[in-house]
Amino acid sequence: MPAFSDDRLRITYQLTCMPGEDPEAKARDIAFEQTVELPPAIVPPEIAARMVGRVDTLDPLGGSRWQAVISYDRVTVGIEVPQVVNLLFGNISMKSGILLTGISWQTPLLERLGGPAYGIDGVRGLCGIAERRPLVCTALKPVGLSAAELADLCFRFALGGIDIIKDDHNLGDQESARFRERVARCQDAVARANAQTGSTSVYFPNLANGSPAVTEQVELARAAGCRGVMVSPLIVGLDTMRWIARTTRLAVLAHPSMSG
Amino acid sequence: MPAFSDDRLRITYQLTCMPGEDPEAKARDIAFEQTVELPPAIVPPEIAARMVGRVDTLDPLGGSRWQAVISYDRVTVGIEVPQVVNLLFGNISMKSGILLTGISWQTPLLERLGGPAYGIDGVRGLCGIAERRPLVCTALKPVGLSAAELADLCFRFALGGIDIIKDDHNLGDQESARFRERVARCQDAVARANAQTGSTSVYFPNLANGSPAVTEQVELARAAGCRGVMVSPLIVGLDTMRWIARTTRLAVLAHPSMSG
Structure with missing residues (x-):
């Protein structure tokens, strides 16, 4: 996608039209549905001009398929992950023939939302690894x-030299190994092994709760000395993952459970 | 589904087999994948006997489709919503030919997870309505x-007599109407109208954050006098919704955004 000089968020959708369905109307419906969600006739003109998504391009892909690029004002985007997801594919996830195929992130939005706090070099640093070799991780x-x-x-x-030992994603707070005891014992075990070998393996417990239990689990993990955690963002919540990554200094390993 | 005397969670899947794919192997793969996620040969026998899902029934549905009922021990289920979702359809959401068609909740699990804190009669009570008439809600x-x-x-x-006035789900904390000011003003407006009419309309703000910002928003909503809130559980987090419903005494209106 070409670079743009404004700060609108541009989203690319592939539309599959039913017989008789007008691709222009379908694209315009997305633009309204994902923003003002009102019939065009009753949207105040100044709101319509700024808040309704703008269908920038609409191109045939052959057959009944079309590609639409719709752009959105930064006010509708906001700076909250849940609202961004709402805007990208919230209500239209319940409609047919709409596939989200691309997002052109503007730099200011990315800066406000934030990306990885560590990145691969930061995680190598956590594991005490100076060279650029692959990391070994197990569940x-x-x-x-x-x-x-x-x-x-x-x-x-x-x-045995595993760099990152992470909880399996199905380990929650079950009675067979309660979170508090598991995290304390596992972190201690890794620290004892590191003391023997001189290496710096890390243990990442799985956080499997919502507010505010997840903040308690974060504190337990930090208090135990863990340097990172695992989260299934599509189950626990995308914004909860963002919050952990941005504010706790714990590395976050994302698990794809429920990502379809 | 018939009643069972034990407390295993029973999940029904519709399997669509590829040519040459064995439905028994496919069902067994689900039972392992959603629990121990290890090759059968290396699962300790006592763990295999208790923790691996049990394929209770497997019946042909005609053509290449089969119905499998798989039951799970309550320890694997746990009592956390994210872990329940993991168990139901976490990893296998990334495999093909598997449709979750039914869940047979056991009463003890439902009691531990908790259901609606209000229910329709409770919400009628919030709105000061004694008779069993339909409620009028707008966004x-x-x-x-x-x-x-x-x-x-x-x-x-x-x-005008609307019972429940809820934020649209695309209202987050945008600069056009920040959450704090919006909630205070909207709740105040509804209270002033109620004072004029003697009725008891309620305003439910949309909570669109993860931990711990959502707990701050809950407190702002409560401090403003709101009696309920709206949450998009599939975006904000299922367990966050459970937490709000179970612990805050706010009524929760769930929005289907991103529910596909």
Whole structure:
């Protein structure tokens, strides 16, 4: 997508039209549905001019398919992840023949939302690795083992040279290995192994709660000495992941559960 | 689905098999994938017996489709909404030919997770309505209006007899009507209208943040006098909705944005 000089967010959709369906009307419907969500006739003109999405381009892709680029004013975008998701594909997720194929992020929006707090070089640093070699990561499982058994696995993984040992995403706060005990024991096991080997394996517990339990889990993980955590953003919440990444100094490993 | 005397969670999936794909193997793969996520040969026997999902039934639906009922031990289910979602359809959301068609909730799990805090009778009570008549609800919009303009709409909606006035789901914390000012003004407008008419319209602001900003928004809404809020659970987080419903005494109106 070409560069633009303004700060509108541009979203590309692939439209598949039913027989008799007008691609222009379909694109315009998206622009209204994702912003003012009102019939055009009753939208105040100054609101319509600024807030309704603008269909910048509409091009045939062959057959019944079209590509529409719709741009949105920064006020409608806001700076909250949930609202950005609403704007991208919220209500129209319930309509047919609409595929989101591209997002042209403007730099100011990216800066306000924030990206990775560490990035791959930062994570290498957490693991005490100076050279640019691949990192070795494993998942701690299966569910059903006790906290002590999982910690024993952690110890052996760390002795064996695994860089990142992460909870499996199905480890929550089950009675077989409660979060508090599991995190304390596993982090301790990794620290003991590191003391033996002189390396710096890290353990990332899985955070599987919403507000405010997730903030308690963050504090437990930090208090135990963990340097990072795992989150399934599509289950726990995209903005919760953003908050952890931006404010806690914990590295965040995202899991694709429920991402379809 | 028939009643069961144990407390296992039973999930029904419709499987669509590719040519040559074995429905039994496909069902067993789900049972392992959603629990221990390990090759069967390396799962400790006592873990396999208890933690791996059990394929209770597998029935042909005609053509290449089969119906599998898989049940899970309550330890794998846990009591956290994100972990329940993981178990239901987390990793297998990324595989093909699997449709989740039914969940047989056991009463103990429902009791631990909790359902609606109000229900329809409770919401009628919030609106001061004694008889069992339909409630009238409208959305406050469009995005782009100022907090004062939105509050003026609220005032007129409440004068007109609308029971529930909810923020549109695309109202977040945009600069055109910041959350704090919008909620204070809109709630005040509804209270003034109620004082004139003697009725009890309610205003539900839209909470569009993750931890811990959503807890701040909850407090702002409560401090302003709001009796309920709106949340898009699939964007903000299912467990965040559960937390609001269970602990704040605010009624929660769920919005289907991103529910596909």
